[in-house]
Amino acid sequence: MSNQSDSSITLADLHSGFGTRAVHAGQAPDPTSGAVMTPIYQTSTYAQEAPGKHKGYEYSRVSNPTRTALEGNLASLENAEHGIAFSSGVAGIDAIMKSLRPGDHVLATDDLYGGTHRLMKQVFEPLNISTSFVDMSDPEAVESAITNATKLLWIETPTNPLMRVVDIAALCERAHAHDVDVAVDNTFATPYLQQPLDLGADLVLHSATKYLGGHSDLILGAVCTNDEEWAERLRFQIKSTGASPGPMDCFLTLRGTKTLHLRMERHCANARRLAGMLDDHPAVGLVRYPGLSSHPTHDLAARQMSDFGGMISFELADDDMETAVAILEEVEVFTLAESLGGVESLIEHPASMTHASIPADEREQIGLTDSLIRLSVGVETADNLEADLQRALNRAV
Numbered sequence: 001m002s003n004q005s006d007s008s009i010t011l012a013d014l015h016s017g018f019g020t021r022a023v024h025a026g027q028a029p030d031p032t033s034g035a036v037m038t039p040i041y042q043t044s045t046y047a048q049e050a051p052g053k054h055k056g057y058e059y060s061r062v063s064n065p066t067r068t069a070l071e072g073n074l075a076s077l078e079n080a081e082h083g084i085a086f087s088s089g090v091a092g093i094d095a096i097m098k099s100l101r102p103g104d105h106v107l108a109t110d111d112l113y114g115g116t117h118r119l120m121k122q123v124f125e126p127l128n129i130s131t132s133f134v135d136m137s138d139p140e141a142v143e144s145a146i147t148n149a150t151k152l153l154w155i156e157t158p159t160n161p162l163m164r165v166v167d168i169a170a171l172c173e174r175a176h177a178h179d180v181d182v183a184v185d186n187t188f189a190t191p192y193l194q195q196p197l198d199l200g201a202d203l204v205l206h207s208a209t210k211y212l213g214g215h216s217d218l219i220l221g222a223v224c225t226n227d228e229e230w231a232e233r234l235r236f237q238i239k240s241t242g243a244s245p246g247p248m249d250c251f252l253t254l255r256g257t258k259t260l261h262l263r264m265e266r267h268c269a270n271a272r273r274l275a276g277m278l279d280d281h282p283a284v285g286l287v288r289y290p291g292l293s294s295h296p297t298h299d300l301a302a303r304q305m306s307d308f309g310g311m312i313s314f315e316l317a318d319d320d321m322e323t324a325v326a327i328l329e330e331v332e333v334f335t336l337a338e339s340l341g342g343v344e345s346l347i348e349h350p351a352s353m354t355h356a357s358i359p360a361d362e363r364e365q366i367g368l369t370d371s372l373i374r375l376s377v378g379v380e381t382a383d384n385l386e387a388d389l390q391r392a393l394n395r396a397v
C-alpha cells in the first residue's frame with residue numbers, strides 16, 4: 001500500500017464502523033496488567049495519595065472504572081457525547097422525570113412500556129408532575145397537545161407492544177419549536193437500527209437489560225445525550241439517589257454490546273421470516289411487524305431504521321384469549337416469559353403480563369386486544385422457530 005493512501009486515513013476513520021465501535025469503544029487494555037477485557041472493578045472506594053488527590057475515582061456510587069468503560073461504549077454507539085449508566089432502565093427514566101419540577105407536564109406516546117406508564121402515573125402524578133398519553137403517529141396532533149407546562153416529549157418507537165413506528169425527526173421539530181425536550185426510548189430498535197440523537201432527540205433511554213446486554217442475565221439502564229446540562233443533571237441524580245449499576249452488570253453489558261451488530265442481524269432475519277409465516281396463517285389475524293409491506297408505517301420504518309428489529313406482535317383471527325393462552329402453553333423452543341432482546345426466543349401475552357398494569361379500558365382504546373401475543377424472536381435456527389410456532393398454532397386453534 002502506498003504511503004499516500006495511508007496518510008489520508010485518520011485514527012477516527014479506523015474506528016468509524018459500528019462493529020469496530022461495538023467491540024472497542026470506551027475500552028483500552030488495562031494499564032496495570034494489559035488485560036484485554038476491562039476488569040470488573042469490584043470495589044466501593046479508592047485509595048487517595050493525599051486528601052482530594054486521586055486518580056479520578058473516589059466512591060463507586062458516583063463512578064467506577066468498569067462503568068466508565070461501558071458509558072464510553074454506549075455513548076459511541078448512540079453517537080453521543082455522554083453515556084450515563086443506571087441500575088435499571090426504569091431508574092434512568094426515574095432520573096429524567098426527577099429532573100422536572102412540580103407543575104411540569106410530560107407528553108408520552110399512548111402505547112409504551114408498562115413500567116414507564118406505571119412510573120409516570122403512579123409515582124410522579126402524585127408529586128404533581130403530570131403525564132398525558134397521545135397517539136404519536138400524527139405529529140400535528142402531538143403539537144396541539146403541547147401545553148405551556150409541557151417540558152418533555154416521551155417517544156417509544158417501535159412502540160410496545162403494538163409495533164407502531166413514529167416519526168422521530170418530525171416530532172423533534174414540533175417539540176423544539178415549543179422548547180420541549182425530547183426523549184426516545186430506543187430499547188426495541190437499539191442503536192444498530194436507529195440513532196435518535198441524529199434525528200434531533202435530546203435524550204436516548206435504554207433498558208440495556210434487553211438487546212444491549214442481549215443474554216437475559218442482567219438488569220441495567222442507560223441514557224445517552226449530547227446535552228451537557230442534561231448529562232450533569234443525570235449524574236447528579238445518580239450520585240444523590242444511588243441509582244448506580246454494579247461493576248459486574250456493567251462488565252456483562254460491555255460483553256453484550258461487543259456482539260450487538262451480529263445478534264441484531266440474526267434477530268431481524270428470523271423475525272422477518274416468522275412475520276411472513278404468521279401473515280399467511282389462517283388462524284392469525286393482524287400481524288404487527290414494521291418489516292411487512294402491509295404495515296401502516298412500513299415506509300417510515302424503512303426510512304428511519306436500517307432494519308425492522310426482532311419484535312413481532314400478532315392477534316388471532318377470532319381474538320380469543322383462551323386460544324392465545326393455549327398457544328403460549330404449547331410452544332417448546334419459545335419460552336413463556338416477560339422481557340425481550342435476549343438470544344433466546346420469548347413469547348408472552350401483554351394483556352395479562354407486561355401490560356396488565358394498564359387499565360383494561362385504556363388497553364382497549366389503544367388496540368391492545370385480549371388475544372395479542374408478543375414475540376421476542378431470538379437467534380436460534382429459523383426453521384426450528386417457524387416449526388415450533390406452526391405446531392403450537394395448529395394444536396391450539
Ligand SMILES: *Cc1c(COP(=O)(O)O)cnc(C)c1O
Pocket residue numbers: 088089090091113115116156160185187188206207208209210219220221
Ligand atoms: C424493559 C424496558 C424498560 C425498563 O427497563 P428495566 O431495565 O427493566 O428497568 C423500559 N423501556 C422498554 C421499552 C423496555 O422494554
